[in-house]
Amino acid sequence: MTVGERDGSARLGADEIGAALGARATLVQFSSAFCQPCRATRRTLAEVAGMVQGVAHVEIDAEARLELVRRLGVLRTPTVLVLDRDGAVVRRATGQPRKADVIAALGAAVRD
Secondary structure, eight states: OEEEOOOOSOBOOHHHHTSOOOSSEEEEEEEOTTOHHHHHHHHHHHHHHHHSTTEEEEEEETTTTHHHHHHHTOOSSSEEEEEETTSBEEEEEESOOOHHHHHHHHHHHOOO
């Protein structure tokens, strides 16, 4: 997994991701149909979202949302964006994440 720092320029809303933002943070996963690491990433992100109150997990089919993929510069799947409660991208990762890395990345997004 490759993790990027705060993007700052990207902000996503519920209309763009097709689901409500989490009250504290949102894990946005870009996946594709035949991506084996995407399935494992889905399980990891869902588990973390279930552990941390106010965190939502949203999976987006990259092939169905090419405009958004291009706008955000998603080059491979899985790509995970960590959004703060206002929808600002605070972390970005490619590849299959470890649960500990996802939890650490949430630390940058979750504000009480």
